[in-house]
Amino acid sequence: MGSLRDILDRSELFSGLGPESVARIAACLRPVVFEAGTCVCREGEAGDTMYVIVAGRVSVLSDMGWGQREIDRKEPGEVCGEMALISDEVRSATVRAVERTECLSLGKADFESLLDQDPAMAQSIAKLMTKRLSALVHQTSHELLGAYRALTFAIADLAESRDPETGAHLERTRNYCVLLAERLSHSPRYKDAIPKSFIEGIYRVSPLHDVGKVAVADAVLLKPGRLTPEEFETMKTHTTAGAGAFKKVLQQSDSELFRMAYRICLHHHERWDGLGYPQGLAGEAIPLEARIMALADVYDALLSKRVYKPPMTPETTREEIRKAAGTQFDPYIAGIFLENIAQFEEIHAKFEGD
Ligand SMILES: [Fe+2]
Numbered sequence: 001m002g003s004l005r006d007i008l009d010r011s012e013l014f015s016g017l018g019p020e021s022v023a024r025i026a027a028c029l030r031p032v033v034f035e036a037g038t039c040v041c042r043e044g045e046a047g048d049t050m051y052v053i054v055a056g057r058v059s060v061l062s063d064m065g066w067g068q069r070e071i072d073r074k075e076p077g078e079v080c081g082e083m084a085l086i087s088d089e090v091r092s093a094t095v096r097a098v099e100r101t102e103c104l105s106l107g108k109a110d111f112e113s114l115l116d117q118d119p120a121m122a123q124s125i126a127k128l129m130t131k132r133l134s135a136l137v138h139q140t141s142h143e144l145l146g147a148y149r150a151l152t153f154a155i156a157d158l159a160e161s162r163d164p165e166t167g168a169h170l171e172r173t174r175n176y177c178v179l180l181a182e183r184l185s186h187s188p189r190y191k192d193a194i195p196k197s198f199i200e201g202i203y204r205v206s207p208l209h210d211v212g213k214v215a216v217a218d219a220v221l222l223k224p225g226r227l228t229p230e231e232f233e234t235m236k237t238h239t240t241a242g243a244g245a246f247k248k249v250l251q252q253s254d255s256e257l258f259r260m261a262y263r264i265c266l267h268h269h270e271r272w273d274g275l276g277y278p279q280g281l282a283g284e285a286i287p288l289e290a291r292i293m294a295l296a297d298v299y300d301a302l303l304s305k306r307v308y309k310p311p312m313t314p315e316t317t318r319e320e321i322r323k324a325a326g327t328q329f330d331p332y333i334a335g336i337f338l339e340n341i342a343q344f345e346e347i348h349a350k351f352e353g354d
């Protein structure tokens with residue numbers, strides 16, 4: 001089975017302990033036997049004991065939501081349940097003896113008195129756990145963020161395949177949004193209201209502003225000419241359809257990023273004067289990210305060629321934005337936009353395409 005020191009070295013909690021600490025632990029271990037089929041510990045229950053397996057074999061089982069599955073087997077020389085010694089959380093898995101299994105057990109009370117007598121052991125365990133915990137947090141958040149980014153990109157990509165607006169439009173509008181949010185974050189009015197997470201968020205979710213168009217019939221969505229009033233009413237539902245999808249997402253996973261996606265989908269056609277849709281919100285009642293998105297979206301549409309219109313010149317586009325400040329657009333945001341117009345025109349030139 002190997003020496004106790006070798007066994008402890010392979011455990012999550014005790015690796016790297018000195019010989020004196022190992023001897024102290026050895027003195028506290030108590031023999032215990034589990035007959036075949038009996039539970040060493042049960043998932044979801046409180047636990048206060050660690051086991052070193054001396055002879056026999058145990059199966060580690062976890063409830064995956066669709067039934068209990070074996071996730072590991074442990075043999076002589078292995079340790080199980082050691083986290084119960086340092087955590088008040090319930091057991092994360094069930095351990096069952098596959099055959100008659102002899103163990104040595106260490107209880108939480110004995111472990112705590114060991115720590116009192118042996119500050120070097122306490123320190124070593126604390127260091128080890130901090131290192132493991134921060135590695136775990138780092139890995140988990142890295143994986144989650146990567147999965148989230150890939151997923152939002154896939155959704156935008158899917159929506160784009162049905163939308164006559166192009167990928168270049170999405171790339172340009174996301175860059176206008178970021179630039180505008182950055183400039184606003186340095187402006188007197190918004191310098192405390194736009195954190196870095198807002199700018200990162202608008203970069204991630206602004207390409208999803210028209211995702212609800214997947215719910216609009218082709219006859220309306222792809223119609224080359226002018227829409228009839230009824231068709232326009234149908235077209236307007238892309239705002240509520242997109243928001244509806246994110247509302248469902250939010251019921252399962254509440255995050256500020258998805259809340260931002262919801263607000264952008266729902267409100268990017270609202271107007272400062274209250275004459276927009278779907279809710280006819282006016283002024284600052286329209287969420288900030290939607291006021292930014294509205295300007296970025298219309299600016300790009302004006303400057304770009306569409307099946308129903310040639311592109312406007314940069315001069316005419318500037319004039320249109322100026323005229324619409326205070327009616328269609330937030331006048332403060334439009335002012336910051338016009339102050340930085342050269343950089344918006346650069347973005348348009350950089351991501352050429354219709
Ligand atoms: Fe839209």
Ligand SMILES: [Fe+2]
Nearest residue numbers: 165209210297
């Ligand atoms: Fe758009």
